[in-house]
Amino acid sequence: MPRSIADSALLSRSVVPRDVAFSGSRVDRADHLRNNPQALADLAARGRLLRMDGLDPVLDDADEYGNLSLAFGMAAEVDAGTELLFLGILPDGRGCFAAVPHTSSASVSPPGPRLWRVLAFLPPEELALYGAARSLAGWHARHRFCAQCGSPTQLARGGWQRNCLNEACRAEHYPRTDPVVIMSVEHEGRLLLGRQPRFPPQRFSTLAGFVEPGEALEEAVAREVWEEAGVRVSAVHYVTSQPWPFPASLMIGCHAIATSAELTIDTTELEEARWFSRDEVAEAMAAAERGEEGKAFIAPPRHAVAWHLLGHWLDGGA
Amino acid sequence: MPRSIADSALLSRSVVPRDVAFSGSRVDRADHLRNNPQALADLAARGRLLRMDGLDPVLDDADEYGNLSLAFGMAAEVDAGTELLFLGILPDGRGCFAAVPHTSSASVSPPGPRLWRVLAFLPPEELALYGAARSLAGWHARHRFCAQCGSPTQLARGGWQRNCLNEACRAEHYPRTDPVVIMSVEHEGRLLLGRQPRFPPQRFSTLAGFVEPGEALEEAVAREVWEEAGVRVSAVHYVTSQPWPFPASLMIGCHAIATSAELTIDTTELEEARWFSRDEVAEAMAAAERGEEGKAFIAPPRHAVAWHLLGHWLDGGA
Structure with missing residues (x-):
């Protein structure tokens, strides 16, 4: 099927409702070429290689304005025996590839603060390309x-x-792509946020959990809120979604209405959970925008879909 | 954490927006017991076993009114060495288990018409319980x-x-739970439906495809519609979701607005795709309700989330 690369690359920017991190790739995945070994070999011969250190990104030196970008090599230069992944076709028409790490010991945990400082400076479309490469390469390695x-x-x-x-x-x-529900939960104008033990001090965020076999999204939201906080919900609405490459989740952001406010915390999952007022959430997000700590709590980071769920709620979304 | 089984079992019925098949289980998954081998052993000693023939359901003889139901045995009666799955706690307070088939040759394909005739007569909560068991048991077997x-x-x-x-x-x-996007696509009051080669004659349904690593839901919808029909979309809205146990999908139903009507079909995926008017879709669904064939096409089956997407569109949902 003939297709225009430029048209295809424009697709994703227009349909994602919010500017969520790891979405907005400008690569044409070109599914129709995946079954064509000759086309893939031709693309690899002159294609670009997204360089990674294991699963971590490799960056070019900052340009004269201090901007960072992903480092690329040539796909043809990888060692014989290295497994190459076809990520798609770049806006310049060249194929884009990544290499599967030789060991399976690559971490499946979320990256630490050092890596996040690097990722925060990448342009959105490069972050999306890196996220897809990390998920896919990690899956092959394991x-x-x-x-x-x-x-x-x-x-x-x-x-x-x-x-x-x-x-x-x-x-x-x-x-694999593992669906995760992540939800803002509201009761009489207040929002339920929780703290996992691994969070930095004062950080609170939305509850979340993996969707299990045999559940609709809405059922998974109700179960997770019940399990983690002992609260029942009467309505669940979809808000937005995000690919999350640690290791390969699809975050499905929802908003739910709680039928009562009394909390019974599952302490194996959460260290603490509390209801926060609209003013407290607004102040925490405004503080985060200024690079400061909120008074009532520290908001989730901007690269997390939880940030968008809080913003959606403040904007009056149900 | 103490919890009321009755309360928990009521959860899911209230939050699923439509009566989609395979949702609405009344089993409490009781996640807090999964890490407690003694509690699981106690539950298994007097628990029920959802009987399966491989991955297929086993039914009790119809009762005096002709109603079918799933057949249960005793969890304690399985052979030594059989792997038992804890599905959760039934509304009567007893544990519910299923057995992993001894061979991995159990089919991962959708069941044929004979099995669907059986499944169509099960009460919704039994269909949901069976779907969860089938997904989970099939995953273990493979x-x-x-x-x-x-x-x-x-x-x-x-x-x-x-x-x-x-x-x-x-x-x-x-x-595994594999997210799939399935979408009604609208252009100037008409709906895009396609035919896969494996469909019965005259059957048309919504387009669908697996979400890939590195994609938001909305991006996956745009990519699939572009790949399969050569149509671009400008807006994507979530409608509803459905667990689909063949073998372990999470169907995420969306509605998308196409920016043009010209179709370029990917013939490796679809045999045909066409735009249908509101009257044609309404007639096909009304005919299906009467057990008849539609004039323009045969509607997707009621157990498929596609049925609900068509109904949502006819009801004026965007």
């Missing part, structure tokens, strides 16, 4: 064997599939 | 080995985790 029979697997379709090499099994495996 | 190192894995946390038995690896694995 899936070199067949979960069904234990035999080695081999990369296929430009990195969007792995196939079991055991002739008697031949299972096909696909990259 | 994940007896560690994708990271190839060693055998062992069930943990009542079936909500598997752990690698290789001391040098120790990777933890979690059940």
Whole structure:
């Protein structure tokens, strides 16, 4: 099917409702080329390689204005035996690739403050490209064997599939994307926020949890709020979404209405949870915008979808 | 954390916006018990076993009114060595379990018409319970080995985790839930529907596809509509969601506005795609309600979230 790269690259910018981090990639994923080994080889011969240190980003030196950007090499220069991932076609028409790390020890945990300081300075479309590469490369590094029979697997379709090499099994495996519900919960004009033990002091954020097999999104929201805070909800509305590459989540942001305010905290998940007034949330977000700490609490970081959920609620969204 | 089973079981019925098949389970998943082997053993000793034939449901004989229901046995009666899944606590307070099939050859394909005729007669809460059991049991049957190192894995946390038995690896694995976007696409009062080659004759339904790593939901909708039909969209709105246990999808139903009507079909995915008028869609759904074939096309089945997307559009939802 013929397609215009420029048209395709414009797609995503217009449909994401808010400027959430890790969305807004300008790469055309060009699914129709993934099954075409010759086209992929031709693209790789002159294509760019998104350089990573394991799964961490590698950056170019800052330009004269101090702007950072992702470092690229040539896809043709990787060692023989390195698995290459076809990320798509860049706005300049060149193929974009990444390499699977040689060890599976790459972390699946969220990055620390040092990495976040780097990521915060990347342009949004580069952050989105890096996030996709990190999720996909991490999945390959952790899936070199067949979960069904234990035999080695081999990369296929430009990195969007792995196939079991055991002739008697031949299972096909696909990259994981794990849906997570994350929700602002309101009761009589106040918002429920909680603290995980790993948070920095005074940081509060929205509750969240993985969607389980057999649940609609709305059911997962109700279950998580009940499990973590002992609060029941009567209505759940979708707000926005975000790809979250630590390691491969799809954050699905919702707003829920609680039927009561009394909290029973699950202390294995949360250190504390409290209701905050509209003024407290507004002050915390305004303080964060100025690079300061809020009075009642420290708001979630701007790269988190929780930031957008708080903003949506302050803007009057239900 | 103390909790009322009755309260918890009522949760899900009130928050799912539409009566979508496979949602509305009345089982309390009781996450707080999954890490408690003694509590699970006590529940299993007098708990119920949701009987399955591989991954297919086993039904009791119809009662005097012809109603069908799932067949249950006793969890304590399974063979030694059978892996038991803790599905949660039933409204009567008893634990509910299912067994992992001994072979991994259980199908990952959607069931055929014969199975659908059976499923269509189950009460909604039983269909939801069966769907969760099928997704979870199928995942275990296909994940007896560690994708990271190839060693055998062992069930943990009542079936909500598997752990690698290789001391040098120790990777933890979690059940998959694969997010899928499925979308009604509108242009000047007409709706875009397509035919997959495997559909029965004259059946048309909404386009759909898996969300990929590095995409927001809205971006996945735009990419799929572009890939499959060559149409760009300018706005995407969430409508509803559905757990879909073939094998473990989370269907995320959206509505999108197309910027033009010209179609370029990806014939590897679709046999045909066309724009249908409001009258044609209304007639096809009314015909389906009467058990008849629509004039312009045959509507998607009621158990599919596509049915609800068409209904939402006819009701004036955007």
